[in-house]
Amino acid sequence: MLSVLIETRNDEEALARTLASLVGGAVEGVVREVIVCDAGSTDQTHRVAEHAGCHYVASGGVAAGIRQAKGDWLLILEPGARLAEGWIDAVIAHTARQTMAARFSRARGSRMPFLARVFSGNRALADGLVISKRQAASLSKNAASAEALARGLATKRLDAEIWVAPPKQGARK
Secondary structure, three states: OEEEEEEEOOOHHHHHHHHHHOHHHHHOOOEEEEEEEEOOOOOOHHHHHHHOOOEEEOOOHHHHHHHHOOOOEEEEEOOOOEEOOOHHHHHHHHHHHOOOOEEEEEOHHHOOOHHHHHHOOOOOOOOOEEEEHHHHHHHHOOOOOHHHHHOOOOOEEEEEEEEOOOOOOOOOO
16 A cells, blocks of 8 residues: 655665664555665665665666555655654555645654754655655656655645654755
């Protein structure tokens, strides 16, 4: 039912944390597949993906991952993001009755203070993204990355939480 896409670049540890939070969804039969779209990693990201049973896409970016996805709905996450308990029911309920994209609510311990939010770079994928494959395929034609695909997209807020991935060291804001 749901294909998970994770765009990575030298994120082996963060990828492992994210994959661990998806195990419940795989056991429940909600997560059909996980596709890791790599953007030139030089670490062991590919080994983490392969050992976890993920499909590994070494080139073509998120657009290639979207084309390969078998699910009608996609869950796009940043490496290091962790879904909190209860996410499965919220995603099932949303995909059964909605056509628009949705994002998770930030877990209380993952929320930044007001001024920090104002002065930090806003990552469009920080809250994850649940989107129909059809809409994602259309948007991916003009988006060079998963972040670009998610930016400026009107979404509904899911009644489930996400622990946001920490900003990458040396990442530009």
